[in-house]
Amino acid sequence: MTNYFWFGVFPYISLVVFFLATIRRYRTESFSYSSLSSQFLENEQHFWASVPFHYGILTVLGGHILAFLCPQMILGWNAVAARLIALEVTGLAVAILTLVGLINIVIRRLRFPKARRVTTAGDWFIYGGLLVQVVTGIGISINHGWGSSWFATSLTPWLWTLVKFNPDVSYITPMPLMVKAHIINAFLIILVFPFTRLVHILVVPNPYLWRKTQVVIWNWDRNRIRKSN
């Protein structure tokens, strides 16, 4: 029953809250969507904190998404032992990079009074959540090797049963405790996501790549005026 709640019900709760609350926040409080950068207040350690963390976490996240979307590809890659080991080692290295960045973030926020001043309770909660997530992730990869393969064979099918609204928790029940903690914590982060600074991930500025260099906004309709002449 507990398993059913955490792996069959809780993910839905967290996703529903995620979607409703982010959309609501975007529509009514667009102002609050900000990365809330503190680089202005402390400019040295920021590099050693933000850069490794962001590159690390994005790569790790990308790996998880890839294993979810294309499990066959991962399994195919892992068919050769050397490639499997290379993937595992890379994954671990990137995870450690993330951890280093995250620890630096926390130290920086504690050590510099100006940075501490702009760190809210929500921020501390998120740092805690992310620390648990990264540490359990690294723990899994050390203790329960070949995660890239068993993610693709066990977790991906479970996630797809969630997508199909027919959750089958039997994939998860036999998993070690650390894996379960990793999953529950992941959905916890998704649950609180809309209420924290993490929302900045949703507003990454891709239009920059294709918009015109200068932005000019008219408060009247020039074309209409031109045509009426």
Place this chain on the structure above:
Amino acid sequence: MDVRSQVSMVFHLDKCIGCHTCSVACKNVWTDREGTDYMWWNNVETKPGTGYPTRWEDQDAYKGGWVSDGKELSLRSTSKSKLVPNIFHNPAQPSMDDYYEPWTYRYEDLFNAPEGDDQPTAKPVSMVTGEYIDIEAGPNWDDDLGGSEIYAKNDINMEDLSPEQRQQMLSIERMAFFYLPRICNHCLNPACVASCPSGALYKRGEDGIVLVNQDVCRAWRSCIPACPYKKTYYNWSTGKSEKCILCFPRLESGQAPACMHSCVGRIRYLGNVLYDADRIAEMALLPDDQLVEAQREMILDPFDPKVIAAAKANGISDGIIQSAQKSPVYKFLKVWKIALPLHVEYRTFPMLFYVPPLLPVMSMTQGDVVKNDLDELFADIDKHRAPMAYLGKMFTGGNIGKLRYALRKQVAVRVWRRHVTVGDIDEIKARQALAEADTTPDEATAIYKLSALAGFEERFVVPPFQREMAIEMLEDPHEYRANAGFGSRTSPKRS
């Protein structure tokens, strides 16, 4: 021809008394909030000096503005390919230490102190952390050459001077300085707008005011390094960038911006000009010393029937065209050619122009006597205390000819007025001075009147914004009823 109207400004530097009233007026109206405490959308610097933020003109360090290779224009601080790395950590981003840490005093200590032999003191506390601080810098730390060994000496504009000129400029007897009030220039080719990954910054089409949409800004901080004038600021509390809004709510209701309205020296002029937006891209590629002329060329003659027709076709109303014809900026900039842009070589085409200051030698000591020398007072500008190379670096992209022209004309106006009012310069000499400076008695009189006598209405020709009509074309006004005026119904708080 794509004719647009731009609200533009002239600051007459010979008149600035360095009182900072403008800065305080602006601060009281717009930046008296947490997170904006260190911002001075309007600030006044002493030149030579390092300014605010410290050495902002050093683009090797701050990476502001554009560079041109003759074919293409690119931002110094960012590009599409640098988007990703810059977003995580922007190497060119200045930090609070480059400005100063805002502070206040524990005034209550004065009242709460126990009785004792000493006067109680109010200790300074940081407005960021609330802890006691040692004040190390402020927004006008080098005022009146304060600490000139540290500040004036490090003025980047002195780079091209010979060691001798430098020494002369800083030696106590010749010590020359003037004030440089600065606000956002509401540029024609704004680097801040071009750099913003979110597209939060924009230029208003109908008046050229450059704004940051607070609902779209995500604190990617690109605009702060990109603006070569360092006139976009990061609000450390809300996590949004903010900048001078040219008091658009005041302009829209026909009032002059707060800094201009309050200016004690009456150095400020505001009016709109018509310009050709099609030519910006091509003009911005020209070499440094041609940029002043290029920018002047883009500003169109509001009396030319062709310009008027093209303006109307673009939706510019008769009222705005008429106010462009009355604009004091147009006179200073195009007719008299005595107003110059600040650091035109940054290629943003700033739309705030400066009448460069004259720094004549007023008197000299000869032995024990101080001699006031009239001939010196109206002497050739090359004998003035600030070397041409110094002013040229600031105002003409190194084109000394344009600078001389502006200064000569100003000297000629003074010679002419001296002839008219005091009469100790004879007419032939005075007319000769005018002719040499490419001006006439009529023009000199007009320059004198607008510089010295102009009243409020002549200094500020606020164009009719017709906001109410403009809005109706795009939006249903009923939908925006009871709106705070900024399109936002929630209070700007960090969440």
